[in-house]
Amino acid sequence: MxxxxxxxxxxxxxxxxxxxxxxxxxxxxxxxxxxxxxxxxxxxxxxxxxxxxxxxxxxxxxxxxxxxxxxxxxxxxxxxxxxxxxxxxxxxxxxxxxxxxxxxxxxxxxxxxxxxxxxxxxHVGPPPGFAERLDSLLEQGRHGDAAEMFLLELVGFTPEMVEEWKNSPMWAANEAVAHTLPYDTAVCGDxxxxxxxxxxxxxxxxxxxxxxxxxxxxxxxxxxxxxxxxxxxxxxxxxxxxxxxxxxxxxxxxxxxx
CATH class of the missing domain: 3.40.50.1820 (Alpha/Beta hydrolase fold, catalytic domain)
Structure with a gap:
């Protein structure tokens, strides 16, 4: 590259x-x-x-x-x-x-x-305190939980959709870049x-x-x-x-x- x-x-x-x-x-x-x-x-x-x-x-x-x-x-x-x-x-x-x-x-x-x-x-945006809770999960090294919360609360996935993603080959890649989810949260703003x-x-x-x-x-x-x-x-x-x-x-x- x-x-x-x-x-x-x-x-x-x-x-x-x-x-x-x-x-x-x-x-x-x-x-x-x-x-x-x-x-x-x-x-x-x-x-x-x-x-x-x-x-x-x-x-x-x-x-x-x-x-x-x-x-x-x-x-x-x-x-x-x-x-x-x-x-x-x-x-x-x-x-x-x-x-x-x-x-x-x-x-x-x-x-x-x-x-x-x-x-x-x-259509409503993220709930109050979303960014802070996301940061907390990442600071604890809980990247999978952070990715799941992002999909549920910001993107609007259903629990069934999240489970489907978690059981797919892409989930490991999602966790690997979960540290950038606060960036996307900031881009989306309110x-x-x-x-x-x-x-x-x-x-x-x-x-x-x-x-x-x-x-x-x-x-x-x-x-x-x-x-x-x-x-x-x-x-x-x-x-x-x-x-x-x-x-x-x-x-x-x-x-x-x-």
Missing amino acids: EHVVSADGTAIAYERKGEGPPLVLLGGGFRDHHIFDSIVTELEANFTTFAYDRRGRGESGDAEKYAVEREVEDLAAVMEAAGGEPFVFGGSSGALLTLEAAMVGAPMRKLALLEPPYRVAG GRLPVERLARTQVETLVVSSTQTGDWLRAASQETAKALGRGRHLELPGVWHRVPPEVLCPALIEFYTD
Whole structure:
């Protein structure tokens, strides 16, 4: 992997593949750049992709103190390495980070998002004291319990869904990056849609949601697109919080190249 140095001196690792105009990809909670492996396979004939490990994950470094602004700077550093004004795709909490970057004027050709997890239309955010309890579990080394609490109380999983995840091969990887869950918690904040700031954002933006996602994620996608100065919403066949690459990527190619 290649590396770029962010504004605070943290090394951010990224993988460059393909040919064509640059496209930066960043993911959400629990994931490193490998979440995009199958997507890159679909896109690399049309774009030079830059999939990166958010700080604290994979081959990227970290800092002693976290702030959302540092992750916005990380994205800006990768965008600069990609040529300065790339296409950008962000999923889940990564979608919120790309919007934060867009709202402070980071230069993007076009922006596509998968289900930014704002809380709208009466859907509630994390309970009081969530961040403090999450930190406490991590300080005790209870990474599995922290991951479970994050999924139940912030993401909105049912206990049955959590058990299914815990019994899957991905659970060990989830526990391995559980120390970054406070980062995603900070990115999500209180969950409120920043309507006025989004309205001032003029980058052309496609907000994608899945036909089989949660009601709150669908509502968030629709309201985000509505709030943006140049946003539109697209629903595609998929499962909870995911659209398969063979469905998502043709839509992205059409949007970015139109």
